[in-house]
Amino acid sequence: MSIIQAAGWPIWPLIVCSVLGLALVIERFVSLKASKIVPAKLLDEAIMVSRNGIPGPDVVTQLEQNSVLGAVLATGFRTFNANPKATPEDLRANLEGAGRQAAAKLQRYLGALATIASAAPLLGLLGTVIGMIEIFGSQAGDGMGVSAGGGNPAQLAHGISIALYNTAFGLIIAIPALIFWRYFRARVDEYLLAMEVSTERFARHLLSVRKP
Numbered sequence: 001m002s003i004i005q006a007a008g009w010p011i012w013p014l015i016v017c018s019v020l021g022l023a024l025v026i027e028r029f030v031s032l033k034a035s036k037i038v039p040a041k042l043l044d045e046a047i048m049v050s051r052n053g054i055p056g057p058d059v060v061t062q063l064e065q066n067s068v069l070g071a072v073l074a075t076g077f078r079t080f081n082a083n084p085k086a087t088p089e090d091l092r093a094n095l096e097g098a099g100r101q102a103a104a105k106l107q108r109y110l111g112a113l114a115t116i117a118s119a120a121p122l123l124g125l126l127g128t129v130i131g132m133i134e135i136f137g138s139q140a141g142d143g144m145g146v147s148a149g150g151g152n153p154a155q156l157a158h159g160i161s162i163a164l165y166n167t168a169f170g171l172i173i174a175i176p177a178l179i180f181w182r183y184f185r186a187r188v189d190e191y192l193l194a195m196e197v198s199t200e201r202f203a204r205h206l207l208s209v210r211k212p
Contacts, residue, residue: 010127010162014120014169021116021177024109028184037106037191038069043198046073047205054080054209068105069195072098076199076206088207095199102195106188110181117177124170131163 034040046063049055054077064074075098079086135156 010123010130010166011169013123014127014166014173017116017120017123018169018173021113021120021173024113024116025177025180028109028113028180031108032106032184032187032191034191036067038194038198039067042066042069043073043202046070046202050077050206050209052209054084054206057081068102068191069198072102072195072199073202076202080206088203091203091206095203099192099195099199103188103192106191110184110188113177113181113184117174117181120170120174120177122170124167124174127166127170128163131159131161131166134159134162 042063049059060074060077060081063070063077065071072095075094076091079091079094083090136159
């Protein structure tokens with residue numbers, strides 16, 4: 001609390017950013033687990049249950065609720081359940097649409113985390129400017145001027161505290177937020193590549209199963 005008091009009111013937006021950033025990092029760690037996105041054996045299991053034909057709605061629903069990849073694969077089953085004569089173009093179009101929805105789900109909140117990483121240094125700079133204003137105000141004294149011995153040491157110290165604390169706190173928030181944003185972006189890209197490969201393999205399997 002003493003640091004917050006010394007940093008002045010500009011520290012509060014930074015505190016809000018730190019809380020939001022921490023919440024987003026925790027949420028992404030939980031949501032981007034491999035078991036929830038691309039389970040290791042899910043594709044092989046989906047191929048196994050459909051070797052003799054497209055499974056029924058119960059199996060499709062169970063697959064859809066399994067993971068993000070499961071929802072994409074379930075779209076392929078639903079395409080042929082709804083229209084057994086669907087063309088390969090129809091199948092791929094539906095799978096691509098499901099893939100775009102999956103990508104949007106994986107990338108959720110990453111933009112907010114990137115915004116925090118970009119905004120925190122600017123908020124720290126704002127605190128620095130306000131601290132500098134406090135410093136110049138302290139030098140003005142009671143209108144007598146510095147040369148006349150004016151100046152308020154307490155206000156000068158407060159202005160320095162505002163400038164330094166806000167600058168440091170802005171960087172303390174921005175650096176981890178940037179690191180985690182890049183980490184999550186890399187993980188999402190890895191998941192999307194794995195889903196693209198799996199979906200292409202699954203599409204070829206479905207087309208072979210559908211052949212008379």
